[in-house]
Amino acid sequence: MTMTIRFHQYGAPDVLVPEDEQVGLPGTGQVRLRQEAIGVNFIDTAFRQGIFPMPLPGVTGVEGAGMVEAVGTGVDGIRVGDRMAYFLAPGSYAEVRLVNAADLIRTPDDLSSAEVATVLTKGLTAWAGLNGFYHLKAGETVLVQGASSNVGLLLSRWAKTRGAVVIGTAGSEAKRAALQGAVDHALLSDSDHLAEQVRELVPNGADVVYEFVGKATFAASLAAVRDGGTIVTIGAASGAPVVDQAILTSRHVRMVGGPMAQHLQGKVMQASSDVFNAYREGIFGEFSATAYPLANAAVAHADIASRRKSGPMILVP
Numbered sequence: 001m002t003m004t005i006r007f008h009q010y011g012a013p014d015v016l017v018p019e020d021e022q023v024g025l026p027g028t029g030q031v032r033l034r035q036e037a038i039g040v041n042f043i044d045t046a047f048r049q050g051i052f053p054m055p056l057p058g059v060t061g062v063e064g065a066g067m068v069e070a071v072g073t074g075v076d077g078i079r080v081g082d083r084m085a086y087f088l089a090p091g092s093y094a095e096v097r098l099v100n101a102a103d104l105i106r107t108p109d110d111l112s113s114a115e116v117a118t119v120l121t122k123g124l125t126a127w128a129g130l131n132g133f134y135h136l137k138a139g140e141t142v143l144v145q146g147a148s149s150n151v152g153l154l155l156s157r158w159a160k161t162r163g164a165v166v167i168g169t170a171g172s173e174a175k176r177a178a179l180q181g182a183v184d185h186a187l188l189s190d191s192d193h194l195a196e197q198v199r200e201l202v203p204n205g206a207d208v209v210y211e212f213v214g215k216a217t218f219a220a221s222l223a224a225v226r227d228g229g230t231i232v233t234i235g236a237a238s239g240a241p242v243v244d245q246a247i248l249t250s251r252h253v254r255m256v257g258g259p260m261a262q263h264l265q266g267k268v269m270q271a272s273s274d275v276f277n278a279y280r281e282g283i284f285g286e287f288s289a290t291a292y293p294l295a296n297a298a299v300a301h302a303d304i305a306s307r308r309k310s311g312p313m314i315l316v317p
């Protein structure tokens with residue numbers, strides 16, 4: 001028997017309960033993966049709450065890394081004992097799971113499963129933000145709403161190394177202070193004067209705004225972006241924003257968004273290699289995860305909901 005974290009109803013973190021599971025043999029095109037680390041992402045909390053409905057009982061989580069212990073028919077190039085990882089395969093909160101071989105990438109020899117589960121999904125989302133949703137150029141001014149989020153932080157640091165001027169926001173004074181070294185200017189996301197503060201720094205407005213917060217910050221984002229600029233809505237942690245299409249049109253502001261996976265098609269190898277290299281080179285700064293026992297997944301979700309903590313989290317079986 002192995003442990004799987006299930007929820008039988010949508011709701012608060014305590015709907016996540018550990019259960020015994022007998023994972024069978026992998027089917028055609030699948031492998032059975034014994035997981036060593038499971039990445040925790042904000043979207044996991046949306047599945048748990050039914051914001052993105054899934055059949056119940058459900059298993060949340062999209063990311064993990066571990067060792068292959070059985071290989072199904074029709075799988076080429078993967079053997080028992082290989083170290084593999086994935087970034088968008090729902091059902092990851094489990095000690096052992098079946099996963100489609102097509103969703104797997106190889107864990108580099110020099111990185112642990114914990115490191116890969118910490119950085120892969122978040123890094124790939126940041127990669128898509130800079131190379132897919134929008135192609136960031138040196139010298140551009142960027143506003144990152146929610147630079148204190150994990151993806152927002154990686155994107156901010158990466159944007160700076162690409163020669164952009166980065167203004168990042170966070171929801172508390174402590175998180176704003178923690179951003180100081182990572183961005184050029186750190187501001188409070190819930191300030192009533194956020195747009196004016198951005199305009200003091202860049203009078204014409206930001207070339208591009210990356211939104212991770214949504215409803216709570218969108219009005220400031222719109223006021224802070226330059227005419228003809230772009231708003232990239234990657235996340236909406238505070239809820240979906242109300243968007244006045246007429247204002248966007250009159251100011252020629254382009255708005256793009258959607259799943260990051262759309263920008264990775266045919267590029268996963270290149271993008272993941274870029275992410276691992278950025279991690280190795282220290283572009284992401286100190287980016288190590290707080291580890292929770294898998295059985296305590298509900299505690300990790302409660303910590304996300306409270307917004308008291310920052311930094312990445314992994315679950316360890």
Ligand SMILES: NC(=O)c1ccc[n+]([C@@H]2O[C@H](COP(=O)([O-])OP(=O)(O)OC[C@H]3O[C@@H](n4cnc5c(N)ncnc54)[C@H](OP(=O)(O)O)[C@@H]3O)[C@@H](O)[C@H]2O)c1
Pocket residue numbers: 040041042043122125146147148149150151152170171172175189212213216233234235236237238258259260261304307310311
């Ligand atoms: N489009 C895609 O494919 C894709 C992929 C990955 C992630 N995302 C999205 O990107 C966002 C960041 O993901 P992550 O994993 O990096 O999340 P995370 O580290 O858990 O950060 C969550 C962020 O949301 C903010 N937040 C949460 N609740 C809020 C509220 N009620 N009001 C204002 N701000 C609130 C937090 O602000 P503080 O730091 O100030 O507390 C923090 O910046 C999420 O919305 C996620 O769903 C989208």
